[in-house]
Amino acid sequence: MNVIELLTRFLVGGTLIVLVSLLSKTKYSVISGLFALFPIVTLVGYFFIGQSVDSSKLHEITLFSMYSLPTTFIFLFTFYTVQAKYTLIESLFLSVMAWFLAAGMLVIINHYVLRIGDS
Structure with a gap:
């Protein structure tokens, strides 16, 4: 795993956590549970896995x-x-x-x- 990949995962994951936290404080707080399950880790993970395996x-x-x-x-x-x-x-x-x-x-x-x- 290179530095770019680590930074990308950190920034995308951190941004999602902030957005979920903000959403949990609104009148639509239950929707934050849906966004907490958003497969951003899966998306970013498979992007990098897909570049490294056949x-x-x-x-x-x-x-x-x-x-x-x-x-x-x-x-x-x-x-x-x-x-x-x-x-x-x-x-x-x-x-x-x-x-x-x-x-x-x-x-x-x-x-x-x-x-x-x-x-």
């Missing part, structure tokens, strides 16, 4: 990303369910741990069942 490898990476979508749902579901009982920081921590657990299970499933990326 189309076959990009196809495999994209397929695995689609299989990985439930990990985001697990993060959000966990966050939603634990908010009433725990502080914001604790809720985020538990949600990240749930994401890591789901991601780990996905990696194991891919290794033994899906075999995406095995060339």
